[in-house]
Amino acid sequence: MICSKCHKNGAILRKPFSDETFCFDCYMSDLIKRIKRNLSKSGQLRYGDKVAYLIPSVFSATGMFGLKVLKSIEKKYSSNVITFTDDCYLVKELKTIEKNVIEKILFIEIPDEVKQVFNDIGLMKWWRRYRTVASYAVESVGFNSLIIPMCSDAIVKMEISSIASSNFEGAEENALVMKKPSGFSFINLYHGITCREVSFFSYLLYSNLYEKQLLAEYNIKRSIADEYAENILASAMKWRSGEILNSVDKSLRWLLEKEASNRCKFCGGLSLHGEVCEDCKIFNEKKLYKYLEEISVKEC
Ligand SMILES: [Zn+2]
Ligand SMILES: [Zn+2]
Numbered sequence: 001m002i003c004s005k006c007h008k009n010g011a012i013l014r015k016p017f018s019d020e021t022f023c024f025d026c027y028m029s030d031l032i033k034r035i036k037r038n039l040s041k042s043g044q045l046r047y048g049d050k051v052a053y054l055i056p057s058v059f060s061a062t063g064m065f066g067l068k069v070l071k072s073i074e075k076k077y078s079s080n081v082i083t084f085t086d087d088c089y090l091v092k093e094l095k096t097i098e099k100n101v102i103e104k105i106l107f108i109e110i111p112d113e114v115k116q117v118f119n120d121i122g123l124m125k126w127w128r129r130y131r132t133v134a135s136y137a138v139e140s141v142g143f144n145s146l147i148i149p150m151c152s153d154a155i156v157k158m159e160i161s162s163i164a165s166s167n168f169e170g171a172e173e174n175a176l177v178m179k180k181p182s183g184f185s186f187i188n189l190y191h192g193i194t195c196r197e198v199s200f201f202s203y204l205l206y207s208n209l210y211e212k213q214l215l216a217e218y219n220i221k222r223s224i225a226d227e228y229a230e231n232i233l234a235s236a237m238k239w240r241s242g243e244i245l246n247s248v249d250k251s252l253r254w255l256l257e258k259e260a261s262n263r264c265k266f267c268g269g270l271s272l273h274g275e276v277c278e279d280c281k282i283f284n285e286k287k288l289y290k291y292l293e294e295i296s297v298k299e300c
Pocket of ligand 1: 003007008023025
């Protein structure tokens, strides 16, 4: 099949929910355009500015792909990407693959007392707590926003899982920007971009890392609702249905109406009963907030 954009090269992948099939170069420029739009809309594209970017160790390959795109955009804006991660070993490995992409990487030192919060079951719990910890780390070096590499169906999966376990606070995760009451914001780099596309390129460019990522992802303890959500999405993808991905958020918004305005002070997610969401309660209950405030970073 021939690329439907340049009509020259062989096509490698069909763009989800469309009839377009692109070659590698045309697909890359399409992805860069979409990611750039996300950065621009969320106010992260400013000349000479510094931006904070997170590569969680469990998203090593997709995170790395995001960094590659960020670096190509950065050049035009003379901005500076500071990358944060929770795995220094990963950095050594990254440096051997992409020398140009890796400049400054900071290691998030998570205190043992805080690490226990990742033992609970459930993807959303894990993710909200993880980004909370990361936000404290990047705040400690003066940033007020953090770009995160989470593709859209991974987020929708967590939303469906939340509804399946009667927790409506999982709504509105699939947003470009999520803001904590303090003003700190999380920016979804891959907003509106499917995991299929992100995974495809991450695997193509960083196959070793991608295998590590798959193994790491399976170490996050899933709930029955997570498995259920995964099955729903697997069927939706099989039938190439964009409806499911796009309508979950809208439906939840409609169900919740005005109540959906309170944000958790830790993770910036929806919080329907007070200033802290169900998933982040553990930070208060176990008095972990004092450790959060002490989280620091060092050079890898
Ligand atoms: Zn092409
Ligand atoms: Zn929270």
